[in-house]
Amino acid sequence: MKTKQLILSSMAFLMGALLSAPLSAQIKAGVKAEVGLNNPSFDSNALKVENMTSYSIGPSLEALFPFAVADFGIEASLLYNDNRMTVSSLTDGESAGSDEISNRYLYLPLNAKIKFGLGILPVRMYAVAGPYAGYLISGDKINVQNMQEDISAKKFQAGTNIGMGLELFRMLQVGVTYGVQLTDNYAVEEANWKDPLNGKSDSWSITAALYF
Numbered sequence: 678m679k680t681k682q683l684i685l686s687s688m689a690f691l692m693g694a695l696l697s698a699p700l701s702a703q704i705k706a707g708v709k710a711e712v713g714l715n716n717p718s719f720d721s722n723a724l725k726v727e728n729m730t731s732y733s734i735g736p737s738l739e740a741l742f743p744f745a746v747a748d749f750g751i752e753a754s755l756l757y758n759d760n761r762m763t764v765s766s767l768t769d770g771e772s773a774g775s776d777e778i779s780n781r782y783l784y785l786p787l788n789a790k791i792k793f794g795l796g797i798l799p800v801r802m803y804a805v806a807g808p809y810a811g812y813l814i815s816g817d818k819i820n821v822q823n824m825q826e827d828i829s830a831k832k833f834q835a836g837t838n839i840g841m842g843l844e845l846f847r848m849l850q851v852g853v854t855y856g857v858q859l860t861d862n863y864a865v866e867e868a869n870w871k872d873p874l875n876g877k878s879d880s881w882s883i884t885a886a887l888y889f
Contacts, residue, residue, distance in 0.1 A: 703748065709737035710884070713881070715880045726765075730762075753788075755783065764778050780815075780816035781816065782811040788805040804840070837859065839854070851885050
């Protein structure tokens, strides 16, 4: 029920962003996808976290105001995110068992966006920057050997993004995004579990969007 309410609220937010834009804005709807480039490995005295992968996909809205040199406005998306990793417990430096963990989030990035042309070419450059929020839909608990309790992913995430890329024929956009996470991923108590699970790290991803 909570997930359904979140989806409906997020859709209402996106529709509100669209309807509140002045009539002079150029409004487009489309589909956006992201694939994480990072594959980090984290170690502590108790845990080893590796093979981290992430992808996102979902609807997106773009509302831009045309100016003499560039177009400026906002971009809002509602992305389904799936991230996976391998978590192993360590005993005297050796692995004592591992779990494949998958967490699924709804992400809502809201970015300021600017686009400008490159002369007569059918290509334009764009740049985006802004915050994002994420809500956990479902996730696997971490319960490998030698742990005293399960470790669960937190319900809420937040961070900030900055990115740039190219737009072809005013439809297809491809770029890279740099993100900084501002919240912890997991609720844990033991100090030696904190670093590999809750390190607030930066990340890179490839993004692609198709607007109509």
